[in-house]
Structures are given as C-alpha cells and as structure tokens.
Amino acid sequence: xxxxxxxxxxxxxxxxxxxxxxxxxxxxxxxxxxxxxxxxxxxxxxxxxxxxxxxxxxxxxxxxxxxxxxxxxxxxxxxxxxxxxxxxxxxxxxxxxxxxxxxxxxxxxxxxxxxxxxxxxxxxxxxxxxxxxxxxxxxxxxxxxxxxxxxxxxxxxxxxxxxxxxxxxxxxxxxxx
Amino acid sequence: xxxxxxxxxxxxxxxxxxxxxxxxxxxxxxxxxxxxxxxxxxxxxxxxxxxxxxxxxxxxxxxxxxxxxxxxxxxxxxxxxxxxxxxxxxxxxxxxxxxxxxxxxxxxxxxxxxxxxxxxxxxxxxxxxxxxxxxxxxxxxxxxxxxxxxxxxxxxxxxxxxxxxxxxxxxxxxxxxxxxxxxxxxxxxxxxxxxxxxxxxxxxxxxxxxxxxxxxxxxxxxxxxxxxxxxxxxxxxxx
Amino acid sequence: xxxxxxxxxxxxxxxxxxxxxxxxxxxxxxxxxxxxxxxxxxxxxxxxxxxxxxxxxxxxxxxxxxxxxxxxxxxxxxxxxxxxxxxxxxxxxxxxxxxxxxxxxxxxxxxxxxxxxxxxxxxxxxxxxxxxxxxxxxxxxxxxxxxxxxxxxxxxxxxxxxxxxxxxxxxxxxxxxxxxxxxxxxxxxxxxxxxxxxxxxxxxxxxxxxxxxxxxxxxxxxxxxxxxxxxxxxxxxxxxxxxxxxxxxxxxxxxxxxxxxxxxxxxxxxxxxxxxxxxxxxxxxxxxxxxxxxxxxxxxxxxxxxxxxxxxxxxxxxxxxxxxxxxxxxxxxxxxxxxxxxxxxxxxxxxxxxxxxxxxxxxxxxxxxxxxxxxxxxxxxxxxxxxxxxxxxxxxxxxxxxxxxxxxxxxxxxxxxxxxxxxxxxxxxxxxxxxxxxxxxxxxxxxxxxxxxxxxxxxxxxxxxxxxxxxxxxxxxxxxxxxxxxxxxxxxxxxxxxxxxxxxxxxxxxxxxxxxxxxxxxxxxxxxxxxxxxxxxxxxxxxxx
Numbered sequence: 013x014x015x016x017x018x019x020x021x022x023x024x025x026x027x028x029x030x031x032x033x034x035x036x037x038x039x040x041x042x043x044x045x046x047x048x049x050x051x052x053x054x055x056x057x058x059x060x061x062x063x064x065x066x067x068x069x070x071x072x073x074x075x076x077x078x079x080x081x082x083x084x085x086x087x088x089x090x091x092x093x094x095x096x097x098x099x100x101x102x103x104x105x106x107x108x109x110x111x112x113x114x115x116x117x118x119x120x121x122x123x124x125x126x127x128x129x130x131x132x133x134x135x136x137x138x139x140x141x142x143x144x145x146x147x148x149x150x151x152x153x154x155x156x157x158x159x160x161x162x163x164x165x166x167x168x169x170x171x172x173x174x175x176x177x178x179x180x181x182x183x184x185x186x187x188x189x
Numbered sequence: 190x191x192x193x194x195x196x197x198x199x200x201x202x203x204x205x206x207x208x209x210x211x212x213x214x215x216x217x218x219x220x221x222x223x224x225x226x227x228x229x230x231x232x233x234x235x236x237x238x239x240x241x242x243x244x245x246x247x248x249x250x251x252x253x254x255x256x257x258x259x260x261x262x263x264x265x266x267x268x269x270x271x272x273x274x275x276x277x278x279x280x281x282x283x284x285x286x287x288x289x290x291x292x293x294x295x296x297x298x299x300x301x302x303x304x305x306x307x308x309x310x311x312x313x314x315x316x317x318x319x320x321x322x323x324x325x326x327x328x329x330x331x332x333x334x335x336x337x338x339x340x341x342x343x344x345x346x347x348x349x350x351x352x353x354x355x356x357x358x359x360x361x362x363x364x365x366x367x368x369x370x371x372x373x374x375x376x377x378x379x380x381x382x383x384x385x386x387x388x389x390x391x392x393x394x395x396x397x398x399x400x401x402x403x404x405x406x407x408x409x410x411x412x413x414x415x416x417x418x419x420x421x422x423x424x425x426x427x428x
Numbered sequence: 429x430x431x432x433x434x435x436x437x438x439x440x441x442x443x444x445x446x447x448x449x450x451x452x453x454x455x456x457x458x459x460x461x462x463x464x465x466x467x468x469x470x471x472x473x474x475x476x477x478x479x480x481x482x483x484x485x486x487x488x489x490x491x492x493x494x495x496x497x498x499x500x501x502x503x504x505x506x507x508x509x510x511x512x513x514x515x516x517x518x519x520x521x522x523x524x525x526x527x528x529x530x531x532x533x534x535x536x537x538x539x540x541x542x543x544x545x546x547x548x549x550x551x552x553x554x555x556x557x558x559x560x561x562x563x564x565x566x567x568x569x570x571x572x573x574x575x576x577x578x579x580x581x582x583x584x585x586x587x588x589x590x591x592x593x594x595x596x597x598x599x600x601x602x603x604x605x606x607x608x609x610x611x612x613x614x615x616x617x618x619x620x621x622x623x624x625x626x627x628x629x630x631x632x633x634x635x636x637x638x639x640x641x642x643x644x645x646x647x648x649x650x651x652x653x654x655x656x657x658x659x660x661x662x663x664x665x666x667x668x669x670x671x672x673x674x675x676x677x678x679x680x681x682x683x684x685x686x687x688x689x690x691x692x693x694x695x696x697x698x699x700x701x702x703x704x705x706x707x708x709x710x711x712x713x714x715x716x717x718x719x720x721x722x723x724x725x726x727x728x729x730x731x732x733x734x735x736x737x738x739x740x741x742x743x744x745x746x747x748x749x750x751x752x753x754x755x756x757x758x759x760x761x762x763x764x765x766x767x768x769x770x771x772x773x774x775x776x777x778x779x780x781x782x783x784x785x786x787x788x789x790x791x792x793x794x795x796x797x798x799x800x801x802x803x804x805x806x807x808x809x810x811x812x813x814x815x816x817x818x819x820x821x822x823x824x825x826x827x828x829x830x831x832x833x834x835x836x837x838x839x840x841x842x843x844x845x846x847x848x849x850x851x852x853x854x855x856x857x858x859x860x861x862x863x864x865x866x867x868x869x870x871x872x873x874x875x876x877x878x879x880x881x882x883x884x885x886x887x888x889x890x891x892x893x894x895x896x897x898x899x900x901x902x903x904x905x906x907x908x909x910x911x912x913x914x915x916x917x918x919x920x921x922x923x924x925x926x927x928x929x930x931x932x933x934x935x936x937x938x939x940x941x942x943x944x945x946x947x948x949x950x951x952x953x954x955x956x957x958x959x960x961x962x963x964x965x966x967x968x969x970x971x972x973x
Contacts, residue, residue, distance in 0.1 A: 094315065097293070097294055100314070100315050101286075101315070101316065101320075102320060103294055104292060104294060104295065106320070106322070107295075109290075109320070109322035110322050110323065110324040110325070110339075111324070142322065145316075145320075147317075152315075155314040156314075157314055157315075159293065182309055182310075182312040182314065183309070186293075186305060186308065186309040187291075187293040187294075188292075188293025188294045188296065188300070188305060189300075237889075238733065238734040238890070238932060239889045239890045239891065239932065240890070241890055241892055241931075241932070244930055253929060253930060254734070255932075258734050259734070259736070260736075277926060277929065277930050280922075280926045281891050281926065281930060284891050284892065284895040284926075285891055285895065287895065288891075288895045288898075317919060317922075318919065318923070319899070319902065319903075321902075342891075343891075343894070362729065362888070364888070365712070365714075365886065365888045366883060366885070366887065366888045366893075366898070367883065367888065367894055367895065367897075368888070369887075369888030369894065
C-alpha cells in the first residue's frame with residue numbers, strides 16, 4: 013500500500029496546533045508508517061507540492077500571503093482540514109477584527125515599541141481589514157475544533173481518514189479546548 | 190381552573206406520555222428525559238421564548254413552536270428531534286456565535302459555558318455565516334463583578350432574575366435589533382448602580398462568560414445555579 | 429342621547445347645507461396640508477368675507493380626496509367640481525366662478541377612472557365631511573349603526589352579521605373578523621378590551637392615517653360596536669406618534685363623542701358603556717405586531733411574545749382582547765347599516781368588500797384609492813393610477829410592505845385578493861403599493877431596502893430576526909456592491925429559510941419575503957451583480973499578471 017501524502021501548513025496562528033500534533037509522542041511513529049509528510053513547517057520543503065491527499069491547515073487567513081497560500085493548498089489537496097480554532101473560527105488572531113486596521117498598526121508598531129516607531133509598508137504582505145476563518149475563503153472538508161485540538165483527537169482523526177472513514181469529532185474536542 | 194390542571198396525554202417523539210394540563214412541552218420532555226436544547230430558558234425564571242433553540246414541531250401546525258412556553262394539549266403530537274429541527278437549531282446557534290466575539294480560548298467560562306456545551310452537543314463544528322465582529326465594551330466598574338458584552342447572547346436571564354427573583358430591576362435591555370444590549374440602570378456604569386444589591390444572581394444565571402466574578406482567569410468561572418430552583422420551591426411553600 | 433336626538437342633529441346639519449348655494453370642501457389631511465392646504469382654506473374664507481358671500485357659501489376643511497399627487501384638492505358641491513393643485517392665490521378666481529363656468533385650468537375630470545372605478549365604503553365620507561365636526565359625521569348616518577346594535581340587537585347577532593359579511597382583517601393577514609370577535613365574545617372574563625391598531629408603519633403606506641384624519645368617528649363607532657359585540661367596556665387606540673394630525677383629530681373626536689354620550693357610560697341610555705383612550709407609539713414598527721402592541725399599551729417595552737396564547741384569550745393585562753386594524757373597524761358601521769349581504773356582494777369568493785391602497789413609487793396618480801376586492805393589479809396601476817410617467821417602463825409592483833413581495837408584469841391580470849396575492853409570493857398587507865420601474869435594481873432598491881428596514885426595526889428578542897436580518901443585510905449589501913460570490917447568495921437563500929421559519933413574530937417571519945420574491949422573479953438582477961463581481965476579480969488578476 014502506498015503511503016498517504018500528507019501536508020500541514022500554518023497561516024495566522026501560534027503554532028500551538030502543530031505542537032499538539034507533536035504531542036502524539038510515540039503514536040507519531042505509527043502515523044509515520046502510513047504517511048509521507050510532503051510539506052510542513054516540520055520539514056524543509058519550500059514549494060507546496062501537488063497531489064496531496066490530506067492537508068491540515070492551522071491558523072486564520074489574515075493577509076494576502078495567507079490567502080495565496082491557502083488557495084494553492086486547496087488546488088493541490090484532496091482533503092483540507094481546518095486544524096484548530098484559528099482555522100475554524102478566526103479565534104485569537106480575529107480579535108483584532110473589532111478594531112480598524114489603522115489602530116491595530118498603531119498599537120503594534122507604535123504604542124508598544126521603543127525603537128523604530130514605524131508601520132512597515134515594504135517586504136511584508138498586505139494585511140487584510142478582517143481576519144477570516146479558512147472556510148470563508150476556500151472550501152473546507154473537515155473542521156477540527158480546539159485550542160489546540162488534543163493530540164489524541166488529531167491521532168484519531170488522521171487514523172480514521174487514512175482508513176477511509178469520516179471521523180466523528182464532536183465529542184472529542186470543542187471550541188477553546 | 191380545574192379543567193386546566195387536568196392530566197393531558199400527548200406523544201413526544203412517538204412516545205405516549207401524561208402531563209399536567211398546564212405543563213409546557215419542555216417540562217414534560219425533561220420529565221421524560223427527552224433532550225431539548227435551551228439557552229434563554231432557566232427553571233425558576235419567567236420564560237422568554239427568544240433563543241429559539243427549543244423549537245419543536247407539532248403535528249397539524251407548520252409553525253415551529255418554542256417548547257419552553259407552549260402548553261401541552263390533549264392528543265398533541267410533538268417532534269423534538271427531526272432533521273428539520275436539528276438543522277434549524279444548528280443554524281440558529283451559528284447565528285448566535287456569529288453575532289458577537291465568542292473567543293472560547295480566552296474566555297473565563299471556557300469549559301463551563303452553556304453556549305459551548307450546546308455547540309458540542311448539537312455537533313456544530315463551525316459557523317457558516319460571516320462573523321460580525323462588533324466592537325463591544327467590558328464594564329468592570331462593579332467591585333466584585335464585570336460584564337463582557339462580547340460574550341453576551343442576549344438570553345436576558347440576568348434581566349429576568351434581577352426583576353423576578355431579586356426584585357431589584359437593575360438589568361434591562363437598551364436599543365433594539367442587532368444593537369440591543371443589556372444595561373444596568375439607565376445605561377450607567379454597573380459600579381454606579383443605585384439599584385444593584387450586588388447579590389450576584391445575574392452572574393450565576395448567565396449561561397456564558399458575559400457576566401463573571403472579577404479575578405477569575407481563563408476557564409475559572411464556574412457558575413452555581415442550584416439556588417434558583419431552591420428559592421422557587423421555598424417561595425411556593427411560603428405562598 | 430336617543431335615536432331621535434341623533435336624527436335631529438343630522439337633519440339640522442343637512443338643512444344648514446341646503447340653505448347654502450355652494451359648499452366648498454378643501455382637503456386638510458396631512459398631505460394636502462403640506463402643500464399649503466391650510467393657507468388655501470384661509471384665503472378662501474377671507475375671499476368669502478370680502479365678497480360678502482357668507483350667507484350662501486361655506487368653506488369646510490375636509491379629509492382626503494385621494495388624489496394626493498395633485499393636492500391640495502378642492503371640491504365644490506353641489507356642482508361636483510373638483511379642482512386640483514390649487515394655490516392660495518387661486519381662491520379669488522374660484523370664488524368668482526362659482527356662479528359661472530368652472531375654472532378650466534384647475535378642473536379635473538371626475539369621470540376619469542381614478543374616481544370612476546373606486547367603490548367607497550371605508551372612504552365614503554373622506555373629503556365630504558369636516559373630520560373635526562361630529563355633526564358632519566352624524567349627518568352621514570354616523571352613529572346610527574351603534575344605535576341600532578345597542579337598541580335592537582344582541583351581541584351574538586352583531587357578531588353574526590360581521591361573520592356573514594365575510595370581512596377579513598385589513599391589517600394584512602386577513603384573519604376572518606367575525607371569528608376573532610366570537611373568540612373574544614365567548615371568552616369568560618369580567619374585563620375585556622377592544623384595541624385599535626393604528627400603528628401603521630409600512631414604508632409607503634398611509635391608508636390608516638388618512639382614515640383617521642378624514643373620518644375619525646367611523647373608527648370610534650366601529651370600536652364601540654365591537655365593544656358591545658364582545659362584551660368590552662374599554663378600548664384603546666394605539667396610534668403612532670408620527671401621526672400628529674390623526675392624533676389631534678382622534679382626541680377631538682373622542683371628546684365630542686363623549687360629550688354627546690356616544691362614548692362613555694350608558695350609551696343611548698343602555699347598560700352598555702364604552703370608554704376609549706389613546707395610546708401613542710414611540711416609533712417602533714414592531715409595535716404593529718399585536719403582542720408587542722399590547723406590551724406597549726401596558727407600559728412595557730414593545731417586544732412580542734410567542735403566541736399562543738392569542739390576545740383573544742390572553743391579551744391586555746391577561747384579559748381577553750380584541751385587536752383590529754383601523755380599516756377593519758372603519759368597515760363595521762356600514763356593514764351594520766347596510767347588512768351583511770350587501771357587503772358580501774362586493775368582492776370575490778373569499779375576499780369580500782373593498783380595500784384601500786396607497787399608491788406610491790413610479791406612478792402618475794400617487795394617492796389613496798378604495799377598490800373592490802377582485803380588481804386586477806393592471807386596472808389599479810394603469811386605470812386608476814394612470815400608469816407610469818411617460819419615460820418609465822414597468823418592472824414590478826411591491827405590495828405588503830416589508831412583509832410583502834413583488835409582482836412582475838406577468839401576474840398583473842391576477843385579481844387582487846388575499847389568496848391570489850399569497851400565491852404569487854406577496855401579500856395584501858395593509859395596503860401599500862409601490863410601483864417599481866425598469867431603472868430600478870431589485871437587489872439594492874427593493875430587497876436591500878426592505879431588509880434594512882426590518883433589520884433596524886427588529887426588536888432583538890429572538891435570535892433569527894435579530895442576527896438573521898443583520899446577516900441578510902450584510903450579504904445583500906455585499907451583493908449590491910458587486911463583491912459577492914455564489915457562496916454568499918447561497919448563504920442568503922439559506923438564511924431566508926431559517927429566519928422565516930424560526931423567528932418569533934411576524935416581523936422576522938416575513939422579513940425574507942422581499943428577498944425571496946425578488947429572487948423568484950428578478951434573479952437576473954442578482955446574477956448581474958455576481959457576474960460583475962467575477963469580472964472585477966478577473967480584471968484584478970489580469971492587472972497583476
């Protein structure tokens with residue numbers, strides 16, 4: 013049996029979901045038997061490959077870069093999983109949505125710094141007015157809630173998917189967990 | 190009044206049950222362990238019928254009725270869990286989540302929240318509607334409590350417990366539609382309220398992290414609601 | 429007060445009129461007042477004084493004559509001459525021509541379909557009596573119906589007449605009035621109430637305002653008859669504060685009726701007492717919903733509660749309460765006077781009598797009409813309404829206000845009645861009728877407009893209406909700005925279903941209607957916006973490349 017081509021990616025998030033993934037500990041070895049990790053912050057691959065079976069997406073869509081990334085993910089993945097609350101709801105990154113972008117910049121680049129009080133305009137991607145959950149931008153096949161989703165849940169979900177079943181996640185995680 | 194209290198027989202999800210004539214569908218359902226989700230309803234408070242989570246189908250009527258206020262009648266056939274109902278409940282719940290800023294991961298009531306529980310119970314794993322992200326305030330002027338309007342779902346339990354149980358009438362609703370919000374006195378800071386007795390009942394009945402005790406960190410705010418049925422029973426005995 | 433005394437007042441008034449050579453009625457309802465109607469009355473009066481015509485000519489302020497677009501209107505009786513767009517400075521010329529040929533440049537053809545095709549029951553006195561004088565109303569057989577029910581009929585008989593007449597609620601939903609009355613009638617309680625819903629709030633609708641401004645006693649008489657029929661001795665008129673003239677005239681009417689003991693205790697010397705009070709709304713559309721209206725009368729916030737229990741069983745302060753709309757009550761006295769069969773002979777199988785419509789939008793004869801049920805929309809728009817202004821092409825007619833829908837050209841020949849309108853996705857509603865021309869975009873000019881209205885008028889009590897209408901508005905806004913995708917449109921359709929089926933009261937339940945109906949008949953308007961959005965995106969991508 014050929015191994016499933018799995019990718020993970022992070023957009024606007026804290027990488028906590030990826031940490032939780034690693035929290036699977038020795039179960040990672042079982043998973044590794046079944047998958048090829050073809051793209052991930054865990055590995056050093058620069059370009060998102062084609063023909064990916066499953067992609068786990070951590071984080072919300074905050075910038076033009078996020079948007080381009082996620083569109084590429086969608087084009088090249090069979091199954092896209094919104095991985096954790098930021099991807100599912102916008103969560104903490106979206107807390108800035110109640111404020112105008114300008115005041116967010118003020119806060120981040122001027123009020124809270126001691127040197128170089130300037131809002132960067134070059135070499136950084138364009139920040140969107142509103143942070144959006146992934147499914148508002150592309151079609152998402154599975155939503156895995158949690159902040160972060162527990163390692164057990166990630167393991168269960170992946171195993172189920174690799175076995176060709178649809179995981180039933182509602183009793184295994186929730187918003188904020 | 191005798192005729193009203195006569196026992197009625199009805200079916201809930203095909204099961205034949207008997208009920209007091211003045212009982213509501215929700216009461217009868219709970220007596221018979223039929224789960225109907227509720228958010229604005231709380232035993233001991235005047236029912237409100239606003240959250241629409243407890244809607245049910247009644248044979249012979251194409252209108253969905255809130256079970257918390259709908260009285261049973263003889264021969265009534267109630268369906269509490271049809272696909273149609275499940276679909277609507279999930280979507281109403283999504284609307285609630287989309288309305289304000291419910292960021293569970295940083296909420297004092299994370300893990301002890303009726304809204305969160307209901308989402309899990311109904312299998313609502315994401316919100317299809319765009320989040321509205323309104324700019325809402327936090328009023329922390331009271332000595333012991335605070336209100337975070339970001340987490341409020343406008344169930345009005347605080348309003349009803351304050352007027353109906355405490356009798357202080359501190360809480361009320363200002364504005365209408367999407368701009369409606371709960372207020373203390375005439376929209377003054379809670380800390381300046383002359384009517385508030387600081388009894389804390391509003392905090393305890395609040396289903397989410399909107400009303401909380403100060404000094405609680407994320408996931409620390411656990412609510413105690415046992416006092417409400419207790420008070421109701423004691424007061425009924427007094428009467 | 430006795431029947432004889434009532435008759436005497438009527439005779440005196442009619443005799444006084446006989447003695448005059450000319451009686452000049454000038455519309456002084458709100459719309460004509462806004463175009464110098466009151467100044468016109470003043471200059472006619474001073475003209476009469478100057479010319480010393482005081483013994484033979486009298487000027488009366490009268491209610492609405494219907495053709496609001498051409499106000500102020502002046503009617504000269506007994507000659508039957510109607511002048512339109514009369515200015516205060518025209519007074520002299522009009523007075524000079526009383527005994528000769530009419531003033532040609534001001535004269536309007538009373539034979540034109542606008543007048544000829546109307547059947548007036550509710551508006552029979554409008555424009556023909558001084559709404560501020562009870563004697564005028566009495567001269568038109570006013571209060572004889574009340575006298576008859578009190579002295580000759582049992583409450584049950586009154587309800588039977590109303591039931592047999594086939595009258596249905598004119599507030600919009602069309603519930604059989606007789607059935608409502610009998611439900612309140614058989615309810616057992618020592619205290620019952622009659623409430624008149626005069627919280628007319630649909631954009632473009634001004635039927636009830638006009639009735640109250642033109643013939644307030646008709647409503648009072650209808651309410652008193654209802655009170656007698658259902659066993660209520662207390663009534664409330666809930667009228668919106670935005671209608672100051674209607675309120676003023678109602679106050680005056682109640683005062684005068686009470687003075688003549690046509691309201692108050694032991695009316696016509698009988699055991700029947702009926703006292704009326706006015707309650708003013710504070711600008712909430714939702715207070716037209718009956719349970720919200722009752723809450724507002726009770727002094728609470730105007731928010732609806734779930735029904736059942738219906739107000740007929742559990743209304744004001746928990747007592748059985750009859751709630752009817754202004755136009756419904758205005759039909760009652762004529763039905764009693766002329767009989768149920770007379771009323772039932774007008775209209776269609778299931779919709780009896782007449783309906784008052786307020787015509788607005790892209791139509792020549794903006795104004796108020798009363799037509800028999802069953803008339804076609806085409807007749808209303810093209811005959812009575814005089815069609816659209818020359819350069820405009822018909823697109824749709826919007827009926828039923830924010831709860832209604834749009835009727836396209838293909839359905840214009842359908843008879844106007846409760847059921848037919850419902851079948852094509854709109855409703856009778858309270859009688860607002862807005863003609864939309866081809867230059868309008870159904871997404872932003874109709875759907876978005878009405879959803880914005882519902883959003884801002886939602887009371888906020890129930891989730892689907894509070895949040896759902898806000899979400900619907902955002903989606904419509906996005907579509908109208910050419911920024912939406914098919915996903916947004918799908919979400920909108922889905923939301924319409926949720927809001928319609930799960931909202932607590934009629935406001936929310938009907939709020940999706942303007943969207944659904946424009947989607948049904950004018951999907952191309954939505955598609956055009958989606959296409960533009962796609963084009964915008966493609967262009968942007970091309971530019972980048």
